[in-house]
Amino acid sequence: MKRYFIKSVAILITGIIAFGCANRSQKKEEVQKPNILYIMSDDHAYQAISAYGYGLNKTPNIDRLAQEGAIFKKAFVANSICAPSRATVLTGKFSHVNGKVDNVNPFNWDQPNFAKMLQKAGYQTALFGKIHLAGAPQGFDYWSVLPGQGNYYNPDFIVNGEKKRFPGYVTDITTDFVLEWLDKTRDKTKPFCILFQQKAPHRNWQPAPEYLNLYDDKTFDPPANYFDDYEGRGTAAKTQEMRVAEHAMWGHDFKMFIDPDGNETGLSRQLKRFDEKQLADWTAAYKPKNDAMKAAKLEGKELAIWKFNRYIKDYLRCIKSVDDGVGEVLDYLDENGLAENTIVVYTSDQGFYLGEHGWFDKRFMYEESFRTPLLIRYPKEIKPGSEVDKLIQNIDFAPTLLDYAGVDIPEAIQGESFRNIVNGKSDEWRDALYYTYYEYPSVHMVKRHYGVRTDRYKLIHFYYDIDEWEMYDLEKDPSEMKNIYDDPAYADVRKDMHKKLEELREKYGDNDELNEKFLKSYLEARKK
Ligand code: SGN
Numbered sequence: 001m002k003r004y005f006i007k008s009v010a011i012l013i014t015g016i017i018a019f020g021c022a023n024r025s026q027k028k029e030e031v032q033k034p035n036i037l038y039i040m041s042d043d044h045a046y047q048a049i050s051a052y053g054y055g056l057n058k059t060p061n062i063d064r065l066a067q068e069g070a071i072f073k074k075a076f077v078a079n080s081i082c083a084p085s086r087a088t089v090l091t092g093k094f095s096h097v098n099g100k101v102d103n104v105n106p107f108n109w110d111q112p113n114f115a116k117m118l119q120k121a122g123y124q125t126a127l128f129g130k131i132h133l134a135g136a137p138q139g140f141d142y143w144s145v146l147p148g149q150g151n152y153y154n155p156d157f158i159v160n161g162e163k164k165r166f167p168g169y170v171t172d173i174t175t176d177f178v179l180e181w182l183d184k185t186r187d188k189t190k191p192f193c194i195l196f197q198q199k200a201p202h203r204n205w206q207p208a209p210e211y212l213n214l215y216d217d218k219t220f221d222p223p224a225n226y227f228d229d230y231e232g233r234g235t236a237a238k239t240q241e242m243r244v245a246e247h248a249m250w251g252h253d254f255k256m257f258i259d260p261d262g263n264e265t266g267l268s269r270q271l272k273r274f275d276e277k278q279l280a281d282w283t284a285a286y287k288p289k290n291d292a293m294k295a296a297k298l299e300g301k302e303l304a305i306w307k308f309n310r311y312i313k314d315y316l317r318c319i320k321s322v323d324d325g326v327g328e329v330l331d332y333l334d335e336n337g338l339a340e341n342t343i344v345v346y347t348s349d350q351g352f353y354l355g356e357h358g359w360f361d362k363r364f365m366y367e368e369s370f371r372t373p374l375l376i377r378y379p380k381e382i383k384p385g386s387e388v389d390k391l392i393q394n395i396d397f398a399p400t401l402l403d404y405a406g407v408d409i410p411e412a413i414q415g416e417s418f419r420n421i422v423n424g425k426s427d428e429w430r431d432a433l434y435y436t437y438y439e440y441p442s443v444h445m446v447k448r449h450y451g452v453r454t455d456r457y458k459l460i461h462f463y464y465d466i467d468e469w470e471m472y473d474l475e476k477d478p479s480e481m482k483n484i485y486d487d488p489a490y491a492d493v494r495k496d497m498h499k500k501l502e503e504l505r506e507k508y509g510d511n512d513e514l515n516e517k518f519l520k521s522y523l524e525a526r527k528k
């Protein structure tokens, strides 16, 4: 509360000052390159943004970007996992080209990235929050990042190379860093590019103190395929370890100090970073709910539905803080005359399963994790309420931002600028997307695969310890419940899809030898 009060007073004062200078600063902005505010959360499923229409939660601030700009209905990632996604966004290249194919193989910061290019073009650049790429970030005049995954409560940040602990809740702290930098640190004579990258709502979904009881009065129905038995799919869907009802843990994920069988879960150890007040609020919120659950002695489907509810509520609670932060930063832009000339992007490093197929986590080329939310506002060019249905991929982010900034897009970048798609000047676009995933064997046990997706079909090859093909008709089977690879009715489609896959592998320079190489270095790195 105090935080909000101080901020409101500060905003009021800056508002009054800004009002006085409005005429002068507006003139200057006319000639300036656009500012860029790139907001990316970690594991934020499009199903959990109200503008996408799934009715799970309300994200009024993120939704503003859809109302005042464009929402992308078919935005995808190149490799559905954290660090590789970030490397792809920075470089505009597929994982096998930028080298960061999984969370384990190293990322080489010395390679070109769009922040470095913007810096050269006169931008002031800053990076806040989760980056998950080891080593000092390059391309940023200012950075304050979480080491690795970071902590939700009282997190450490590495600020321009120096590690410090910050009391409070990570999402609020990251938002405050952005506001403070905008207000106090940035050079107001230069255009800025901020990467505002929230850790939330990454596992293990620890909500802010003020939201620990949000949604207590609600019961969520799980998705229709929550009790999926994986019949009609291949081995990979059957052997994953990411089922809410079986693989999520009593302490770590479901916030029980003692599990329903009376065993200590180890949660207390995890909450060691909490201060007394935080721990008291946490215990007061979860203990009565946990006691009630234990008293009900749930079993079977009822228990699985309880687990889904605990999972989804904590996940959505984390998103509430993310949305609040987006609101605060959008307000700042409004109050300081920056909204017109700032491109605001909201996205995630990939999608996430909210119980579809019974799952949490990501990794698969199936829709919920392959797709990612994408919303962009840029009043100068994008009509309010625009919808984009083209197959966009996160290899396109770097070239698009460079295009907006008036910087030449290097040949080596594999993505395309979609600036003229979103402003309606062009309709020409790719008809297929390429995808790769490498991190196996690993947590959640999603097998190595690659594939191609067109508007209607998807072909996937799972390899390494299996050799299986899957194909889906997304028009008839949007939830991907039935593999039609061997269905004779689809023989021609299958041939076409194989051809497209070969063409894309050729175009993007990918092949089985590279897969072998990355497998070897992965297994080597894991031994260390
Ligand atoms: C941690 C999580 C996993 C998650 C990976 C990768 N477990 O290991 O559930 O898949 O990160 O996530 S946790 O219990 O430690 O949270 S990623 O976003 O960094 O790729």
Ligand code: CA
Pocket: 042, 043, 081, 082, 202, 349, 350
């Ligand atoms: Ca992630």
